[in-house]
Amino acid sequence: MKKAIIILGLLGMILIVGLYAKRKFYDPRHRLENAFKQVVELSDNNLIKDGDIIFQTSLSQQSKAIQLATHSKYSHCGLIFKRKSGQDEWCVLEAVQPVKWTPLTEWINRGENGHYVIKRLTTDPMIPKPMLEELRKIAESYIGKNYDSYFDWSDDKIYCSELVWKSFYKLNKFELGDLQKLSDIDLTNETVKKKLKERYGDKIPLDEKVISPAAIFNSDHLETRVSASK
Numbered sequence: 697m698k699k700a701i702i703i704l705g706l707l708g709m710i711l712i713v714g715l716y717a718k719r720k721f722y723d724p725r726h727r728l729e730n731a732f733k734q735v736v737e738l739s740d741n742n743l744i745k746d747g748d749i750i751f752q753t754s755l756s757q758q759s760k761a762i763q764l765a766t767h768s769k770y771s772h773c774g775l776i777f778k779r780k781s782g783q784d785e786w787c788v789l790e791a792v793q794p795v796k797w798t799p800l801t802e803w804i805n806r807g808e809n810g811h812y813v814i815k816r817l818t819t820d821p822m823i824p825k826p827m828l829e830e831l832r833k834i835a836e837s838y839i840g841k842n843y844d845s846y847f848d849w850s851d852d853k854i855y856c857s858e859l860v861w862k863s864f865y866k867l868n869k870f871e872l873g874d875l876q877k878l879s880d881i882d883l884t885n886e887t888v889k890k891k892l893k894e895r896y897g898d899k900i901p902l903d904e905k906v907i908s909p910a911a912i913f914n915s916d917h918l919e920t921r922v923s924a925s926k
Contacts, residue, residue, distance in 0.1 A: 731805040734924060735786055738800075738814075743922050746828045748776040749815050749860055750788055750800075751913055752807030758845070761891040765881045768910030772807070772856050775835050775863065776800065776814070789835050791859040793843040811925035815918040817872075827867065835863040846895060847878070849905040861907040872918070873911035878904045 738744045753759065754772035762771040774790035779797060786800040804812055817823065844853035854862075857873075864872045879902035883892065892900050912918070 727810060728801065728805050731801045731810060734804060735801050738922065739786060744776055744786060744800075744814060745816070746777045747816070747823065747831055748921065749912065749918065750774055750776055750803070750812055751815070751909060752803070752812045753809075755806070755808055758891055761885075761888045762908070764885040765883060765888045766908045766910035767882060768908070768913060770813070770909045770913050773860055773909045773912060774798070774803065774856060775831075775860055777832050777835075789832075789839070789859070791838065791841075791843055791854050791856040795838045795841045795843070795854060795859065797839070809925055812922075813913070813920060813924075814922040815913070816921050818917055818919045831863055831867050834866050835859065838863075846901075847904065847906050848901075857907045857909045857912055860912055870917075873907055873913075873915045876906055876908070876911065878902050878906050881906070881908065 751770040751773045753763070753769050756772070759771040763769060772790070774788040776786060776788055779785050779787045787797045788800055788803040790796065790798055790803070792798075804810060838851075838854055838859055841851075842853045844855045844858070846853075847855055847858075849858070851862075861872055861875075864870045878900070883889065883900075
């Protein structure tokens with residue numbers, strides 16, 4: 697009897713500790729603090745630099761459809777640069793609504809489970825600083841543009857992977873990932889079909905040129921520098 701009471705007591709303690717740990721993990725303040733520590737470590741250990749590309753699983757409504765259509769867990773990406781406005785701060789230039797700078801800490805905290813991957817051109821040692829500055833200027837030219845939820849290839853509006861791809865292409869005609877037509881990706885899943893129906897009705901632009909986060913992520917021209925989660 698005494699042994700059973702001890703076992704039950706231990707199980708109770710384990711349950712309490714587990715619930716506390718889970719609650720702490722999902723505590724927004726804890727998540728933000730954790731993200732802040734990660735950014736400090738990335739910077740202190742020289743694991744990030746201007747022009748790096750960062751990927752995450754977005755929590756947006758369309759994220760699941762993008763994952764299913766591209767067979768990838770990554771549904772959002774952006775460009776990393778250190779901004780020198782008042783104080784140095786690592787930020788992500790991303791196409792949301794609208795295109796804007798987002799502190800890297802906030803960007804990491806916003807993704808699913810705090811997971812992210814940072815990639816860099818395999819030819820990175822050959823990229824001179826002036827070229828990185830030009831890349832920043834090109835990317836910044838999109839700031840303020842509306843997010844393109846219809847994935848049109850024009851520059852009137854723009855989506856996340858389009859911003860990354862076009863920034864590098866306009867820099868030196870470098871194609872970071874293979875362009876596809878909308879019809880080339882997997883549109884068979886019901887979740888994907890539903891989202892397409894919501895956006896386009898019965899007039900789906902199957903011949904529209906597209907670039908997905910997955911296509912950039914899988915580019916042979918990129919190497920993984922960091923793969924991290926909370």
